[in-house]
Every structure is written in structure tokens, then in C-alpha cells.
Amino acid sequence: MTTIDYFFATLSPYAYLAGDRLERIAAKHGAAVTYKPLDLIALFGRTGGTPVPQRHPARQAYRAIELTRQSRKLGMPFNLSPAHWPTNPAPSSYAVIAAQDAGGGDVGALVQGFLRACWAEDKDIAQDEVVRACLKSAGFDPALADSGLLQGAETYAANLEEAVERDVFGAPFYITGDGEKFWGQDRLADLDAHLAGTSA
Numbered sequence: 001m002t003t004i005d006y007f008f009a010t011l012s013p014y015a016y017l018a019g020d021r022l023e024r025i026a027a028k029h030g031a032a033v034t035y036k037p038l039d040l041i042a043l044f045g046r047t048g049g050t051p052v053p054q055r056h057p058a059r060q061a062y063r064a065i066e067l068t069r070q071s072r073k074l075g076m077p078f079n080l081s082p083a084h085w086p087t088n089p090a091p092s093s094y095a096v097i098a099a100q101d102a103g104g105g106d107v108g109a110l111v112q113g114f115l116r117a118c119w120a121e122d123k124d125i126a127q128d129e130v131v132r133a134c135l136k137s138a139g140f141d142p143a144l145a146d147s148g149l150l151q152g153a154e155t156y157a158a159n160l161e162e163a164v165e166r167d168v169f170g171a172p173f174y175i176t177g178d179g180e181k182f183w184g185q186d187r188l189a190d191l192d193a194h195l196a197g198t199s200a
Helices: 013-017 021-029 040-047 057-074 090-102 107-119 128-137 149-165 185-196
Strands: 003-008 032-037 173-176 181-183
Touching (some): 003 021, 013 057, 013 185, 021 185, 032 149, 107 128
Antiparallel strands (some): 003 173
């Protein structure tokens, strides 16, 4: 079976703008997705990236333009300055890890739920009630928010180390089973073409 390792952050606006396209592409090609949430700020520190507040004003201004432009293009509601960003990404990331291990629900929908909560619904995804609501909405037991915290923390840290080892430097980042890499929601069409065997 074809596989896709998906490195992302539950606070990434670009991961939010990916919507459900990864899941639709995976279904189209019979690919299995492994979700690997990670600490994006820590990844930046390890791979030469710069957190948004530390970027030159020109870069921050263009980021605002591009995010707004892409959200309009995709027809997705988007708040450029959400009420709870940044917030602690660990609780939502641990929930994704626990849900993926437990099974029985839709992990893709869970990831999208957290991203939508942050970037379109002005919810704090570090809050227990938000985590529980997202788990329930995606078909998981809300009690997963209370279980596997140690394992979640260990996997979250391991995902960061794996990302650095595999030359991941941003999010969303997709790596196929044959080692092809795609960075950014605007490269999902290229991922689709690669899996179809029609890429240049």
C-alpha cells in the first residue's frame, strides 16, 4: 500500500488551508496517511526557520496577503488574527496521537477540526472542552483527552526528531513511501500527480 507521512502543526494556517484535500488524494490512490503532529517553533529552531513575530515586517505583511488570498481562492472562512493564536499546541497534538493509536474515528476530520477551531471559529485548541468537542465530532471517545498523555508527549517529541532527520523544515509537509517530499498546501496537486505517476 502507498503511504504518506504527514508532518503538520495543529496551529499552522497553511495546514488549515489544506482542508480535506490530503485525505481525498489518499483515498483516490489507496494510500494510508500517518499523521505526525509536531512542535513547529522547535522545528524552525532546528532547521533555520524564523517564527512569525521575528520575521521582517515585509515578510509578515506578505504572509498576511498570501493567507487571505489563498483562503478566498479555496472558499474557506479564515481569520487572519484569531483570538487564540498562538496557544499551546500540545493538548490538541496529543489528542491526535491518541486518536490515531485508538482508531475508531476519522483522524483527518479530527486534525481539520482543530485547525478550523483555531483559524475559523476563534476557539482555543489548548482548552480541554475544545479538545473533547473535536474528538467527539470526529467520532472518537472524548475521554482520549485524558489518556495516553505520556505516550503522546513521547510521540510528539519523536515526531520532531524524525522530521529533522528526514529534512522536514515546515508545515504542512508530506513524504510518500518512495521518499518524495512536498512542502505546503499549494503542492498537494503535485502530490496527487506523483501518486498517479503523471508528475514531470
